[in-house]
Structure formats: C-alpha cells, structure tokens
Amino acid sequence: MTVPTGHAETPPVLQLRDVTRRFGDVEVLKPVTLDVQVGDYLAICGASGSGKSTMLNILGLLDRPSSGTVSVFGEPVDTLPDHRRAAIRGRTIGFVFQAFHLINAKSATENVELGMLYRGLPRVERRSRALAALDRVGLSHRRDASPATMSGGERQRTAIARALAARVDVLLADEPTGNLDSATGESILQLFDDVHADGLTLIVVTHSDEVAARAGRVAVMTDGHLAVAR
Numbered sequence: 001m002t003v004p005t006g007h008a009e010t011p012p013v014l015q016l017r018d019v020t021r022r023f024g025d026v027e028v029l030k031p032v033t034l035d036v037q038v039g040d041y042l043a044i045c046g047a048s049g050s051g052k053s054t055m056l057n058i059l060g061l062l063d064r065p066s067s068g069t070v071s072v073f074g075e076p077v078d079t080l081p082d083h084r085r086a087a088i089r090g091r092t093i094g095f096v097f098q099a100f101h102l103i104n105a106k107s108a109t110e111n112v113e114l115g116m117l118y119r120g121l122p123r124v125e126r127r128s129r130a131l132a133a134l135d136r137v138g139l140s141h142r143r144d145a146s147p148a149t150m151s152g153g154e155r156q157r158t159a160i161a162r163a164l165a166a167r168v169d170v171l172l173a174d175e176p177t178g179n180l181d182s183a184t185g186e187s188i189l190q191l192f193d194d195v196h197a198d199g200l201t202l203i204v205v206t207h208s209d210e211v212a213a214r215a216g217r218v219a220v221m222t223d224g225h226l227a228v229a230r
C-alpha cells in the first residue's frame, strides 16, 4: 500500500518500504509503504488495536521492523547500531507521547534542554534556545516548574518546546488531545497548526476526527493495513 504525500523533490523525512512488524506469529503491521515529506501534516487514525502505536514506534525509530526498510532523509537506518539510531532520532524526531517522557526531578527548562543532547551545543546556547521555545509555546511563566506540578496541556507544551528547541525535522504525537479538556485540546491543535505553518513536519496518531480534520493527509490503519483516506 503506497501512501504518497506532499512534494517529491527532496528525500522524504521518513520513508517506509514494505515494512512489517511481527510479534511472535502475529503480523501486527502488514507491508506498509509510506513517504512522509518535509512539510507534511499526516494523521494516522484507526481503531484500538489496529497497529497505530506499533507504526508510530517504527516511524520514531523506537522499534525496528521485522522486514522492509525505514529511511531517514534517504538513509536506511534499520541495520545501524542503537547508538547511531539514537543520534539520528535525537536530531530528526521529536515526541509528544501520552507518557510525555518528561523528567519530574527536572524543571521545564532542563527538560527542554535535554532534547538538545545530540546537538553538541554549548550550555548557554541550550539555555537560550530552551527559554525561547518555552516562550513560543506560552510557558515562560512555568520555566522553573517540575512537570509533576503541570497540567496535561502544560506537559504537552513542554514536550512540544523540547522538539522546537532541538530543531527536529518531524514531530510525532500520540493522541495529543487524548487526556485534555476540549479548550486545552484546541489550544494544542492551534499550536500544531502554528508550528506546521513554520515548517515543522507533523505525524499525529489519533482516534479523534477533530484532530484528523486538521491534518493535510489522513491514513487509516485497519488490522495492520495502512490506507490513505485523503
């Protein structure tokens, strides 16, 4: 199944070629071929258990396919050692996941700084980028706060700031409005619209039609098959 997206001139940020994922005897991901181009805003929808998280973990280089090829800007990454994959992931991909991957023992600023681990930046530059990114997402007043004391929306914003500060190429979001009230969810979707307008590529996994409606492309997972809906 090919899901073409966006412009064809530059190599895709992420490209899957005949990618499958098995757990034991079960093929959770059927062969998927997908190009995610720079500037895409792709929503991946589907029922619970259809394979969305499995797909997101592969797109995020958190998991390796059972067969097929994953490439980042044209470079196949499946056979690279973990440390090389981690370095590519760190500079290319930002995550806004349910668990947030934020460290409660650190401040919002320090959490955002951690996203620049693979950038080799001097401390002062990391700090100034972190503060600018927190400002961008409307969280300057929470810069010293621990994620433990934050609302769900603030934690989402901190994760988005972390990706912005690291200047990643693509942001992967898993149910970004899942635990949020509708006004907070809308403000996160507005922020996604804004950072997408600034050039960030977005991939959002969602159950929500409202979230999918914001995306330029929608792909639907059904029992491990990915099909383009629009």
Ligand SMILES: Nc1ncnc2c1ncn2[C@@H]1O[C@H](COP(=O)(O)OP(=O)(O)OP(=O)(O)O)[C@@H](O)[C@H]1O
Binding pocket: 023, 028, 046, 047, 048, 049, 050, 051, 052, 053, 054, 055
């Ligand atoms: N590590 C694993 N070992 C065995 N089976 C797994 C594993 N991870 C996922 N699965 C199975 O793969 C299928 C797809 O799971 P996945 O979490 O990708 O679905 P999903 O669409 O993200 O679901 P949800 O929307 O509920 O999060 C499910 O049947 C699940 O039980």
